[in-house]
Amino acid sequence: MKCRKCGGAAVLELRRHNTAFCAPDFVEFFRRQVAEAVKRHRMFTREESVLVAVSGGKDSLALWDVLLEGGYKATGLYLDLGIYDYSKESKAKCKAFAAAREAPLLTVSVEEEVGAAIPEVHAATRRPTCSACGLSKRYLTNKAALDHGFAVVATGHNLDDEAATLLGSVLHWQTEPLARQSPSLGSTHPKLVRRVKPLYRLSELETAAYAFLRGIDYIVEECPFAKGATSLLHKEILNRLEEASPGAKHNFLYGFLEKARPAFERVGEVELNECARCGQVTTGTLCGFCKLADQVKRAR
Amino acid sequence: MKVVLRHPKREVEVTGRRRVRDLLKELGLLPGTVLVIRGTELLTTDAIVGEDDEIEVRPVISGGAR
Ligand code: SF4
Ligand SMILES: [Zn+2]
Ligand SMILES: [Zn+2]
Numbered sequence: 001m002k003c004r005k006c007g008g009a010a011v012l013e014l015r016r017h018n019t020a021f022c023a024p025d026f027v028e029f030f031r032r033q034v035a036e037a038v039k040r041h042r043m044f045t046r047e048e049s050v051l052v053a054v055s056g057g058k059d060s061l062a063l064w065d066v067l068l069e070g071g072y073k074a075t076g077l078y079l080d081l082g083i084y085d086y087s088k089e090s091k092a093k094c095k096a097f098a099a100a101r102e103a104p105l106l107t108v109s110v111e112e113e114v115g116a117a118i119p120e121v122h123a124a125t126r127r128p129t130c131s132a133c134g135l136s137k138r139y140l141t142n143k144a145a146l147d148h149g150f151a152v153v154a155t156g157h158n159l160d161d162e163a164a165t166l167l168g169s170v171l172h173w174q175t176e177p178l179a180r181q182s183p184s185l186g187s188t189h190p191k192l193v194r195r196v197k198p199l200y201r202l203s204e205l206e207t208a209a210y211a212f213l214r215g216i217d218y219i220v221e222e223c224p225f226a227k228g229a230t231s232l233l234h235k236e237i238l239n240r241l242e243e244a245s246p247g248a249k250h251n252f253l254y255g256f257l258e259k260a261r262p263a264f265e266r267v268g269e270v271e272l273n274e275c276a277r278c279g280q281v282t283t284g285t286l287c288g289f290c291k292l293a294d295q296v297k298r299a300r
Numbered sequence: 301m302k303v304v305l306r307h308p309k310r311e312v313e314v315t316g317r318r319r320v321r322d323l324l325k326e327l328g329l330l331p332g333t334v335l336v337i338r339g340t341e342l343l344t345t346d347a348i349v350g351e352d353d354e355i356e357v358r359p360v361i362s363g364g365a366r
Contacts, residue, residue, distance in 0.1 A: 001345075001346050001347075011341070011342040011343075011344065012342060012344065013344050015332070020344065023342075057362055058360070058362070059362070160361070161362075203332070204333075204360045204361055204362070205332050205333070205335070205360050208335050208358070208360035209342060209360075212335060212337065212342060212358075220306055220358060220359075221306075222362060222363055223363075226362070227363075229363045231363060232361065232363040235361055235363070236361075239330055239332055239333055239361075240330070242332055243330050243331070243332060
Protein backbone atom coordinates (compact mmCIF):
# COMPACT_ATOMS: atom_id res chain seq x y z
CA MET A 1 0.00 0.00 0.00
CA LYS A 2 1.27 3.46 -0.89
CA CYS A 3 1.08 6.80 0.88
CA ARG A 4 -1.56 8.91 -0.83
CA LYS A 5 0.56 12.00 -0.36
CA CYS A 6 4.13 11.10 -1.25
CA GLY A 7 3.88 7.63 -2.80
CA GLY A 8 6.20 6.07 -0.20
CA ALA A 9 5.32 2.90 1.72
CA ALA A 10 2.18 3.39 3.83
CA VAL A 11 2.04 2.43 7.50
CA LEU A 12 -1.66 3.02 8.05
CA GLU A 13 -4.77 2.77 5.92
CA LEU A 14 -7.60 5.14 6.81
CA ARG A 15 -10.57 3.54 5.15
CA ARG A 16 -13.04 6.16 6.33
CA HIS A 17 -11.02 8.79 4.49
CA ASN A 18 -10.31 6.42 1.62
CA THR A 19 -6.59 7.05 2.03
CA ALA A 20 -3.31 5.72 3.41
CA PHE A 21 -0.23 7.48 4.79
CA CYS A 22 3.46 6.92 5.45
CA ALA A 23 4.65 7.68 9.01
CA PRO A 24 5.61 11.37 8.57
CA ASP A 25 2.48 12.17 6.55
CA PHE A 26 0.26 10.37 9.05
CA VAL A 27 1.77 12.33 11.96
CA GLU A 28 1.08 15.52 10.03
CA PHE A 29 -2.49 14.42 9.24
CA PHE A 30 -3.06 13.64 12.93
CA ARG A 31 -1.82 17.02 14.11
CA ARG A 32 -3.92 18.79 11.49
CA GLN A 33 -7.03 17.01 12.77
CA VAL A 34 -6.28 18.19 16.31
CA ALA A 35 -5.66 21.73 15.05
CA GLU A 36 -8.97 21.60 13.19
CA ALA A 37 -10.82 20.50 16.36
CA VAL A 38 -9.16 23.22 18.45
CA LYS A 39 -10.00 25.88 15.89
CA ARG A 40 -13.53 24.77 15.07
CA HIS A 41 -14.61 24.65 18.71
CA ARG A 42 -12.38 27.51 19.90
CA MET A 43 -10.95 25.18 22.54
CA PHE A 44 -7.95 27.23 23.69
CA THR A 45 -5.20 29.52 22.49
CA ARG A 46 -1.42 29.33 22.89
CA GLU A 47 -1.63 31.96 25.62
CA GLU A 48 -4.00 29.95 27.82
CA SER A 49 -2.82 27.31 30.26
CA VAL A 50 -4.28 23.87 29.51
CA LEU A 51 -4.57 21.06 32.03
CA VAL A 52 -4.36 17.71 30.23
CA ALA A 53 -5.87 14.80 32.15
CA VAL A 54 -3.40 11.96 31.56
CA SER A 55 -4.01 8.32 32.41
CA GLY A 56 -0.86 6.80 30.95
CA GLY A 57 -2.88 5.35 28.06
CA LYS A 58 -2.40 6.02 24.35
CA ASP A 59 -5.03 8.74 23.95
CA SER A 60 -4.11 11.13 26.72
CA LEU A 61 -0.36 10.82 26.14
CA ALA A 62 -0.84 11.31 22.37
CA LEU A 63 -2.88 14.41 23.14
CA TRP A 64 -0.27 15.80 25.51
CA ASP A 65 2.41 15.15 22.89
CA VAL A 66 0.48 16.97 20.14
CA LEU A 67 -0.17 19.97 22.38
CA LEU A 68 3.44 20.24 23.54
CA GLU A 69 4.68 19.89 19.95
CA GLY A 70 2.17 22.54 18.88
CA GLY A 71 3.60 25.04 21.35
CA TYR A 72 0.68 25.00 23.79
CA LYS A 73 1.12 25.54 27.52
CA ALA A 74 0.06 22.03 28.50
CA THR A 75 0.46 20.66 32.02
CA GLY A 76 -0.37 17.02 32.75
CA LEU A 77 -2.65 15.93 35.59
CA TYR A 78 -2.38 12.34 36.75
CA LEU A 79 -5.04 11.03 39.13
CA ASP A 80 -3.71 8.14 41.16
CA LEU A 81 -6.76 5.89 41.47
CA GLY A 82 -4.92 3.34 43.60
CA ILE A 83 -5.91 0.45 41.31
CA TYR A 84 -3.15 -2.07 42.07
CA ASP A 85 -0.41 -2.58 39.45
CA TYR A 86 -2.46 -0.80 36.82
CA SER A 87 -2.12 2.51 38.67
CA LYS A 88 1.53 1.93 39.53
CA GLU A 89 2.45 1.23 35.94
CA SER A 90 0.35 4.00 34.42
CA LYS A 91 1.76 6.54 36.86
CA ALA A 92 5.31 5.51 35.96
CA LYS A 93 4.50 5.97 32.24
CA CYS A 94 3.16 9.49 32.84
CA LYS A 95 6.18 10.44 34.91
CA ALA A 96 8.63 9.09 32.32
CA PHE A 97 6.78 10.94 29.53
CA ALA A 98 6.86 14.22 31.49
CA ALA A 99 10.53 13.83 32.45
CA ALA A 100 11.63 13.11 28.87
CA ARG A 101 9.90 16.25 27.62
CA GLU A 102 10.55 18.37 30.68
CA ALA A 103 6.81 18.98 30.86
CA PRO A 104 5.06 19.85 34.14
CA LEU A 105 2.99 17.07 35.73
CA LEU A 106 0.61 17.37 38.69
CA THR A 107 -0.41 14.28 40.65
CA VAL A 108 -3.48 13.89 42.87
CA SER A 109 -4.11 10.85 45.04
CA VAL A 110 -7.74 9.71 45.04
CA GLU A 111 -7.15 7.81 48.26
CA GLU A 112 -6.16 11.01 50.04
CA GLU A 113 -9.07 12.97 48.63
CA VAL A 114 -11.90 10.43 48.87
CA GLY A 115 -10.67 8.55 51.92
CA ALA A 116 -10.21 5.23 50.11
CA ALA A 117 -8.60 4.00 46.89
CA ILE A 118 -11.02 3.20 44.03
CA PRO A 119 -11.05 -0.61 44.59
CA GLU A 120 -12.25 -0.10 48.19
CA VAL A 121 -14.94 2.43 47.36
CA HIS A 122 -17.38 -0.18 46.07
CA ALA A 123 -17.24 -2.25 49.28
CA ALA A 124 -17.67 0.88 51.39
CA THR A 125 -20.48 2.46 49.41
CA ARG A 126 -22.08 -0.28 47.24
CA ARG A 127 -21.70 2.07 44.31
CA PRO A 128 -20.51 0.53 41.03
CA THR A 129 -16.73 1.03 40.87
CA CYS A 130 -16.72 2.84 37.54
CA SER A 131 -19.45 5.26 38.57
CA ALA A 132 -17.59 6.24 41.76
CA CYS A 133 -14.38 6.46 39.75
CA GLY A 134 -15.93 8.60 37.02
CA LEU A 135 -17.49 10.95 39.58
CA SER A 136 -14.18 11.31 41.43
CA LYS A 137 -12.28 11.96 38.19
CA ARG A 138 -14.65 14.71 37.02
CA TYR A 139 -14.62 16.35 40.44
CA LEU A 140 -10.88 16.16 41.05
CA THR A 141 -9.83 17.34 37.58
CA ASN A 142 -12.13 20.34 37.87
CA LYS A 143 -10.86 21.08 41.37
CA ALA A 144 -7.21 20.83 40.33
CA ALA A 145 -7.84 23.14 37.37
CA LEU A 146 -9.61 25.63 39.59
CA ASP A 147 -7.02 25.51 42.39
CA HIS A 148 -4.13 26.02 39.98
CA GLY A 149 -5.82 28.58 37.78
CA PHE A 150 -6.04 26.64 34.51
CA ALA A 151 -8.26 28.06 31.77
CA VAL A 152 -9.40 24.71 30.46
CA VAL A 153 -9.24 20.93 31.01
CA ALA A 154 -8.44 18.77 27.98
CA THR A 155 -9.19 15.04 27.96
CA GLY A 156 -8.12 12.31 25.54
CA HIS A 157 -11.60 11.15 24.46
CA ASN A 158 -11.41 9.97 20.86
CA LEU A 159 -13.97 9.41 18.10
CA ASP A 160 -14.68 5.85 19.26
CA ASP A 161 -15.21 6.93 22.88
CA GLU A 162 -17.58 9.66 21.79
CA ALA A 163 -19.49 7.47 19.34
CA ALA A 164 -19.85 4.73 22.00
CA THR A 165 -21.08 7.24 24.59
CA LEU A 166 -23.54 8.59 22.04
CA LEU A 167 -24.84 5.12 21.22
CA GLY A 168 -25.27 4.39 24.94
CA SER A 169 -27.22 7.59 25.48
CA VAL A 170 -29.39 7.05 22.40
CA LEU A 171 -30.22 3.48 23.37
CA HIS A 172 -31.75 4.82 26.59
CA TRP A 173 -32.78 8.21 25.19
CA GLN A 174 -30.94 9.93 28.02
CA THR A 175 -31.73 13.46 27.02
CA GLU A 176 -29.49 15.20 29.55
CA PRO A 177 -26.26 13.45 28.55
CA LEU A 178 -27.25 14.01 24.92
CA ALA A 179 -27.61 17.73 25.55
CA ARG A 180 -24.21 17.84 27.24
CA GLN A 181 -22.20 15.67 24.85
CA SER A 182 -19.88 17.99 22.98
CA PRO A 183 -16.21 18.34 21.98
CA SER A 184 -16.21 21.55 23.97
CA LEU A 185 -18.24 22.17 27.13
CA GLY A 186 -18.27 25.79 28.10
CA SER A 187 -18.25 26.92 31.70
CA THR A 188 -21.77 27.37 33.04
CA HIS A 189 -20.63 28.50 36.50
CA PRO A 190 -17.52 30.37 37.72
CA LYS A 191 -16.38 27.23 39.54
CA LEU A 192 -16.76 24.92 36.55
CA VAL A 193 -13.72 24.92 34.29
CA ARG A 194 -14.28 24.52 30.53
CA ARG A 195 -13.71 20.97 29.25
CA VAL A 196 -12.56 20.07 25.75
CA LYS A 197 -11.83 16.91 23.75
CA PRO A 198 -9.30 17.78 21.04
CA LEU A 199 -9.09 14.14 19.80
CA TYR A 200 -12.79 13.73 19.00
CA ARG A 201 -12.03 13.67 15.24
CA LEU A 202 -9.51 10.83 15.55
CA SER A 203 -10.32 7.15 15.88
CA GLU A 204 -8.82 4.83 18.43
CA LEU A 205 -6.76 3.14 15.72
CA GLU A 206 -5.36 6.53 14.77
CA THR A 207 -4.46 7.60 18.32
CA ALA A 208 -2.77 4.24 18.93
CA ALA A 209 -0.83 4.52 15.66
CA TYR A 210 0.22 8.07 16.48
CA ALA A 211 1.43 7.07 19.95
CA PHE A 212 3.34 4.13 18.49
CA LEU A 213 4.94 6.14 15.68
CA ARG A 214 5.95 8.89 18.09
CA GLY A 215 7.66 6.33 20.30
CA ILE A 216 5.35 7.03 23.23
CA ASP A 217 5.62 4.34 25.87
CA TYR A 218 1.98 4.01 26.99
CA ILE A 219 0.22 1.43 29.10
CA VAL A 220 -1.39 -1.19 26.85
CA GLU A 221 -2.96 -3.11 29.73
CA GLU A 222 -6.46 -2.09 30.70
CA CYS A 223 -7.85 -1.10 34.05
CA PRO A 224 -9.09 -4.40 35.59
CA PHE A 225 -12.52 -2.86 36.19
CA ALA A 226 -13.03 -2.10 32.48
CA LYS A 227 -13.72 -5.76 31.76
CA GLY A 228 -17.29 -6.35 30.62
CA ALA A 229 -18.13 -2.63 30.51
CA THR A 230 -21.15 -1.87 28.33
CA SER A 231 -19.15 0.81 26.55
CA LEU A 232 -16.93 -1.98 25.18
CA LEU A 233 -19.96 -3.76 23.75
CA HIS A 234 -21.06 -0.51 22.13
CA LYS A 235 -17.61 -0.04 20.65
CA GLU A 236 -17.68 -3.56 19.25
CA ILE A 237 -21.04 -2.98 17.60
CA LEU A 238 -19.80 0.28 16.09
CA ASN A 239 -16.60 -1.37 14.87
CA ARG A 240 -18.67 -4.01 13.05
CA LEU A 241 -20.67 -1.28 11.37
CA GLU A 242 -17.44 0.52 10.51
CA GLU A 243 -15.94 -2.61 8.99
CA ALA A 244 -18.99 -3.06 6.75
CA SER A 245 -19.24 0.61 5.91
CA PRO A 246 -16.18 2.79 6.57
CA GLY A 247 -17.11 6.18 7.97
CA ALA A 248 -20.16 4.88 9.87
CA LYS A 249 -18.76 5.94 13.25
CA HIS A 250 -17.79 9.37 12.20
CA ASN A 251 -21.06 9.99 10.36
CA PHE A 252 -22.94 8.89 13.47
CA LEU A 253 -21.02 11.27 15.75
CA TYR A 254 -20.61 14.25 13.44
CA GLY A 255 -24.23 14.02 12.31
CA PHE A 256 -25.34 14.13 15.93
CA LEU A 257 -23.13 17.11 16.74
CA GLU A 258 -24.24 19.07 13.69
CA LYS A 259 -27.89 18.16 13.34
CA ALA A 260 -29.31 16.50 16.43
CA ARG A 261 -27.56 17.93 19.46
CA PRO A 262 -29.04 21.43 19.15
CA ALA A 263 -32.48 19.86 19.54
CA PHE A 264 -31.49 18.42 22.92
CA GLU A 265 -29.96 21.53 24.32
CA ARG A 266 -32.11 23.16 26.92
CA VAL A 267 -30.16 26.11 28.13
CA GLY A 268 -30.26 27.07 31.78
CA GLU A 269 -32.77 24.45 32.89
CA VAL A 270 -30.83 23.11 35.82
CA GLU A 271 -30.07 25.36 38.72
CA LEU A 272 -26.45 25.27 39.88
CA ASN A 273 -25.50 25.79 43.52
CA GLU A 274 -22.30 25.59 45.47
CA CYS A 275 -21.82 22.54 47.69
CA ALA A 276 -22.43 23.39 51.36
CA ARG A 277 -19.31 21.44 52.33
CA CYS A 278 -16.62 22.00 49.71
CA GLY A 279 -17.96 24.89 47.66
CA GLN A 280 -17.77 23.04 44.31
CA VAL A 281 -20.71 23.16 41.91
CA THR A 282 -23.72 20.88 42.39
CA THR A 283 -27.42 20.78 41.55
CA GLY A 284 -28.26 19.84 45.16
CA THR A 285 -27.05 20.96 48.57
CA LEU A 286 -24.15 18.53 49.01
CA CYS A 287 -22.18 17.58 45.90
CA GLY A 288 -21.86 14.00 44.68
CA PHE A 289 -18.21 13.84 45.66
CA CYS A 290 -18.83 14.92 49.27
CA LYS A 291 -21.65 12.37 49.52
CA LEU A 292 -19.28 9.69 48.24
CA ALA A 293 -16.58 10.71 50.73
CA ASP A 294 -19.19 10.62 53.53
CA GLN A 295 -20.24 7.10 52.59
CA VAL A 296 -16.61 6.00 52.64
CA LYS A 297 -16.04 7.63 56.03
CA ARG A 298 -19.12 6.00 57.56
CA ALA A 299 -18.01 2.58 56.38
CA ARG A 300 -14.61 2.87 58.07
CA MET B 301 6.02 -16.99 12.92
CA LYS B 302 5.54 -15.85 16.46
CA VAL B 303 2.45 -13.72 17.15
CA VAL B 304 2.13 -11.83 20.43
CA LEU B 305 -1.44 -11.11 21.49
CA ARG B 306 -2.70 -8.96 24.38
CA HIS B 307 -5.40 -8.97 27.03
CA PRO B 308 -3.99 -11.17 28.42
CA LYS B 309 -0.51 -11.15 26.96
CA ARG B 310 0.17 -14.46 25.20
CA GLU B 311 2.02 -15.93 22.24
CA VAL B 312 0.79 -18.13 19.42
CA GLU B 313 2.78 -19.85 16.69
CA VAL B 314 1.46 -19.50 13.14
CA THR B 315 2.98 -21.29 10.14
CA GLY B 316 3.17 -20.13 6.55
CA ARG B 317 3.31 -16.82 4.67
CA ARG B 318 0.16 -14.77 4.38
CA ARG B 319 -1.21 -11.27 4.21
CA VAL B 320 -1.86 -9.42 7.46
CA ARG B 321 -5.53 -9.23 6.44
CA ASP B 322 -5.76 -13.03 6.35
CA LEU B 323 -3.83 -13.45 9.57
CA LEU B 324 -6.28 -11.16 11.36
CA LYS B 325 -9.22 -13.04 9.90
CA GLU B 326 -7.81 -16.33 11.21
CA LEU B 327 -7.37 -14.75 14.62
CA GLY B 328 -10.94 -13.46 14.46
CA LEU B 329 -9.93 -9.80 14.72
CA LEU B 330 -11.27 -6.76 12.86
CA PRO B 331 -8.49 -4.79 11.09
CA GLY B 332 -9.72 -1.47 12.51
CA THR B 333 -9.32 -2.65 16.10
CA VAL B 334 -5.61 -3.60 16.26
CA LEU B 335 -2.17 -2.31 15.38
CA VAL B 336 -0.02 -4.91 13.66
CA ILE B 337 3.57 -4.31 14.66
CA ARG B 338 6.82 -5.84 13.38
CA GLY B 339 9.76 -4.42 15.32
CA THR B 340 9.52 -0.68 14.86
CA GLU B 341 7.20 -0.93 11.83
CA LEU B 342 3.43 -0.68 11.56
CA LEU B 343 2.04 -3.04 8.94
CA THR B 344 -0.92 -2.37 6.66
CA THR B 345 -3.40 -5.17 5.90
CA ASP B 346 -1.84 -5.97 2.51
CA ALA B 347 1.66 -6.53 3.97
CA ILE B 348 2.94 -10.10 3.82
CA VAL B 349 4.28 -11.75 6.94
CA GLY B 350 6.30 -14.92 6.96
CA GLU B 351 8.09 -17.61 8.91
CA ASP B 352 10.86 -15.61 10.57
CA ASP B 353 8.70 -12.69 11.60
CA GLU B 354 7.79 -11.77 15.12
CA ILE B 355 4.51 -9.89 15.10
CA GLU B 356 2.67 -8.06 17.85
CA VAL B 357 -1.06 -7.64 17.44
CA ARG B 358 -1.96 -4.83 19.81
CA PRO B 359 -5.59 -3.95 20.49
CA VAL B 360 -6.42 -0.26 20.29
CA ILE B 361 -9.75 -0.37 22.11
CA SER B 362 -9.74 1.01 25.60
CA GLY B 363 -12.66 0.49 27.85
CA GLY B 364 -14.61 1.41 30.89
CA ALA B 365 -16.42 4.59 31.73
CA ARG B 366 -13.94 7.37 31.35
S1 SF4 C 1 -12.50 1.24 34.03
FE1 SF4 C 1 -13.76 2.08 35.66
S2 SF4 C 1 -12.50 1.92 37.52
FE2 SF4 C 1 -11.13 1.68 35.75
S3 SF4 C 1 -10.34 3.73 35.34
FE3 SF4 C 1 -12.13 3.46 34.04
S4 SF4 C 1 -13.84 4.27 35.24
FE4 SF4 C 1 -12.13 3.96 36.65
ZN1 LIG D 1 3.98 10.03 2.61
ZN1 LIG E 1 -18.80 18.99 47.90
